[in-house]
Amino acid sequence: MSTTAVRHLHARDALLPEGWAEDVRVGVDAAGRIAGVETGVAAAPGDDIAAGPVVPALVDLHSHAFQRAMAGLAEVAGPTEDSFWTWREEMYRIVGLLSPQDAEAVAARLYVDMLKAGFAHICEFHYLHHGADGAPHADPAEMSRRILAAKAAAGIGMTLLPVFYAHGNFGGAAPSPGQRRFLHDLPAFLALMETLGPACTAAGVRLGVAPHSLRAATIDEIRALLAALPADMPVHIHVAEQHREVDDCLAFCGRRPVTYLCDELPVDRRWVLIHATHINAEEVARIAQSGAVVGLCPTTEASLGDGIFPATEFLGQGGVFGVGTDSHVSFSPAEELRQLEYSQRLRDQRRVRVVTGPGRSNGRTLYDTALAGGWQAAGERVHGLRVGAPASLLVLDGEDAFLAAARGDTRLDRWIFALGDRAVRDVMVEGVWRIADRRHADDAAIDAAFAAAIARLSN
Incomplete structure (x- = not known):
């Protein structure tokens, strides 16, 4: 051809x-x-x-490209029970080593691999902003420009989601040393967004925004971001990925993360709630009614032992999901969709779970839902x-x-x-x-x- x-x-x-x-x-x-x-x-x-x-083609709605560099390096048992939180320490170690050139090379190879597997567009949830010591580069947008260069080399479509990351836990807790390359205050982050607007336009990239999580950004900071940025900009956020996050949120405000988010912020179709693994029946209904997309990353969620999203219940209430590859232990849409379906089968001890009725193809239901959810997450109205x-x-x-x-x-x-x-x-x-x-x-x-x-x- x-x-x-x-x-x-x-x-x-x-x-x-x-x-x-x-x-x-x-x-x-x-x-x-x-x-x-x-x-x-x-x-x-x-x-x-x-x-x-x-x-x-499908959209990969959640990517941390730099994490491809650590694939397979967190599979040795530690002295305690391993979890997301112990995996995160290995991730911080890799973060401390990556140069801008490394980040670009890793992202470019990843994006080509994703194209070959069947993803044609990626939502890059980009939070590796600064130098190894936490100081901004001479060009504060250096690391974002490296992502744009990798996108250009591969030729993949992209929605770039610069991440606002300021704290280590709920209530504005101080960040850890391992997070220093991620951090911004609001003025510096908004200056970054202003710089990236023209750069993304020139690169043919849609620009969105990603408050990292309710742990890393306060509700007031997220409100300030939304007030300062275009009203139609895609908004992505991690939420309710682990039990500990739910427990910490309950201790902080007496509400579960998704409930807290939906109570305090205007969650609607431009929002993408990444993971949303640990949600109750009321939260399933609230997300479905809001029109927001749930961003599922089944291979990463399985790799980290996060848990199983209630996909059958969510789909039954008209909810929309898409799939992403997150930490990139896989970069395959087929593998993400298969893992999603199989997780529901293991939970329910039944077959053919993510379907909309008798006689309906399992693959077609997974594909259609991920197609619609992925392009909505990318900020595209027509797909x-x-x-x-x-x-x-x-x-x-x-x-x-x-x-x-x-x-x-x-x-x-x-x-x-x-x-x-x-x-x-x-x-x-x-x-x-x-x-x-x-x-x-x-x-x-x-x-x-x-x-x-x-x-x-x-x-």
Whole structure:
């Protein structure tokens, strides 16, 4: 396939908002948006011809790219029971070693790997801001610019979410030394946001904001951020990830984290509540009614022993979720969706849990929900293979025997539950082919920079 922007793509089979269709011709404009969708038509001369079924690409709605550098380094038992809190100490150690060049190299390799697995857009929850001693770089936006450079090298779509991080626990508690590279006061953070606005526009990146958590930002600080920033900006926040966080919040204010958040702040469709693992029935209903997206990171939540989100109850009340890869022990949408479904099966000791009714494909329900939730989290109003949406799509491998024999939603079931990443052949991002026959044009250079960074960090 061509590695430049295309005018038209023709697919024998494609998943449209209304369902699977045959002989689909998708037009892409110069801005990388879908300009037209025709069905039941033949390919025209000059069209790109998809080498398999075409589906809209998914969004990874939660990423800490630098944490890919520590994948596999927190698997040795400590002297006490291991948990998120002991894992966090290893994360702080890696944080202390990363140079700006390392962070860029790690992020670029990660973003290419994510493209190859089937994510075409990432919401980067970026909180590694300063130098190793906690002092701002000469350019306070240095680390954010490194993320933008990695995005450009990989060609992935991006919503950049600079993180406001000021405290170590509820009530404005002092941060720990391991958090010094993350910290801002409000004036310095708002100055960073002002700098990043033009930089993101130039890079074709949507800018959002992420108060790290109710532990790291007070309610008053979050209110001040919201008042100072555009009213339509996506807002992402970690909440209720661990039991200890719930207990600390109860001790601080007598309310659970999600209840406290929803009582005090205008949580609505522009909000993304990351994890929300430990919530009760009332909080399930409040999130669903608010229209906010829950950002689930199933492989990271399993890796850290966080717990299991009540996905079946949430979906049953009309809730919307998306998936992210968070600490990047995995970078695969199929693995995240499969882990989400299997966690519900293990909890309930039943099969096929995340569905909306009898006869409904499990893979299709997971995929449709994550597709809608992910693009909403990214700040995009239109998604899927429809006019006006980003021309970001996947071509599944039509030569794979499993997919060649599949029809309709069975293609999604086989991708998610049987094939995983090997099902993804080509990836278009905003009208440009970034992965062609499982390869990226700059694989060699990106691999070399990544290898050098990992070698340095391992010494």
